[in-house]
Amino acid sequence: MKTLRLLLSLACLMPVIQARASDITPYLEASTVAVARIDLQQVDIPQTLKKINELSPDVMPPGLQTSVNLIGGGLVGSLKQTGVEHVYVMLSTLDIMQARVSLFIPTTDSANVAESLSAITGMLPDNLPYQVAQVSDGVLIAPPEIVERLRQRPAANRPDLEEALLEKPATITLAVGLRDDLRQSVANLLSDVPPGEVPIPFSPKQLTTDIESITVQATAPDFLLSTSVNTSNATAAQRTATVLQQYIDLVIPNTNIEQADRTLALELNQEELLATILPLSQATSRSRASMQESNNLKQIALATHNFESTYRVLPPRMSVAEDGTPLLSWRVHLLPYLNEQALYDQFHLDEPWDSPHNIQLVEKIPFPYRSLEYTDLKPGHTCLVQPLSVGSLWSGNEQKLLKFGDIHDGTSNTLAFVTAPKQNAVPWSKPEDLTIDPASPIESLFGDRDETLYALLDGSVQTLNRSETTAQRIMAALTHQGGEVSSLRK
Secondary structure, three states, rough: OOOHHHHHHHHHHHOOOOOEEEEEEHHHOOEEEEEEEEEEEOOOOOHHHHHHHHHHHOOOOOHHHHHHHHHHHHHHHHHOOOOOEEEEEEEEOOOOOOOOOOOOOOOOOOOHHHHHHHHHHOOOOOOOOOOEEOHHHEEEEHHHHHHHHHHHHOOOOOHHHHHHOOOOOHHHHHHEOOOHHHHHHHHOOOOOOOOOOOOOOOHHHHHHHEEEEEEEEOOOOOOOEEEEEEEEHHHHHHHHHHHHHHHHHOOOOOOOOOOEOOOEEEOOOOHHHHHHHHHHHHHHHHHHHHHHHHHHHHHHHHHOOOHHHHHHOOOOOEEEEEEEEEEEEHHHHHHHHHHHHHHHOOOOOOOOOOOOHHHHHHOOOOOOOOOOOOOOOOOOOOOOOOOOOOEOOOOOOOOOOOOOOHHHOOHOOEEEEOOOOHHHHHEEEOOEEEEEOOOHHHHHOOOOOOOEEEEOOOOOOOEHHHOOOOOOHHHHHHOOOOOOOOOOOO
């Protein structure tokens, strides 16, 4: 699935030109499951990225856009200079587990094309051992064992894929299909009941039996998408249309699948395509951010344990001057245990966080303290905080040097770090955290959110839903010597 999503993503970066399915015929294997034909005639990556930003500014991070411009522009430019018009990307069932695709570039000037591509493939990491190989009708780019396999020109009889590739011209044409005998073998392994909590009743076995191939075509920068589903017969087409229409009704109401004999067709315009993609993209982005936030909390918890191993005490909530003036947050003093010794050495440890010198370091916030959930925080602000309350693990302004032996309630029952609500974000070096109001601890901890991440002192990190806990459980988890041993969850 990751590979197929990658092929679809490339659609946004390629132009429209007619290509011939016969170019790829010699390299189609019995095991080929997907072929993408990418046409290069009118590539305009900057214009495509500009269009993406106009339609949805948040869908593609700036760093990714820069990489696409540099790498994609360099690759496409090199190919066009050597007269290449289109590229085929293939995936075999033999290579799915390693997610290894192979490329075939039809050309009569294979020597120049191979030379221009060798510099690019040479920059690939060691875990992607692709090589450039000249063949009589073009250039292959694939791992060595796949190159040797394709050099034999298998030329399997694959009318399902060839028919799919003969659709109308498009920026990218992606054909997916299994040879009849293999498709039936897969169908025999499937159930008549959909997996998990799928909201649409259908039979995976029947659907796999009915569908011979799927063609997805996209154009950029107009962002038009058309899909064709070729089935075994008209009855199979009707069964398949019923299932797909139910899904389409959930995602894009008032959009209909058209049937012509054994073929189903669906076309999405710019608005409909965004309505389909953006929720998936945003959900993926949220999931990725949540996973990274969890990893950040784990790093911080591990750094706390390493601090304790070195000094035999837990880090204080803050450092203070001789007169009791708060100086720097615990987040600063954990820096050496987060591989940030160089940044730690830049601080004047005897000065407050906002001294003329130290204030300059606020914007150098280390990655583990950055918020991925809230990307619009002020520079240098963090939501990774210690929860504070009377009797809590972290409380008071003095250097509170606790040992693990002081945690009478147990490290697995004591709340150590949380992700605060957006409105409670603080400058990361400032000795300020999240004060929990005993009268309304749920509101203090969650704000207007339904869930939050937290780390216990034993280093375990979990997500807590607002409906899963109570005020009493939160207050019990905050104390380390309260005598209460209970879970945050009901």
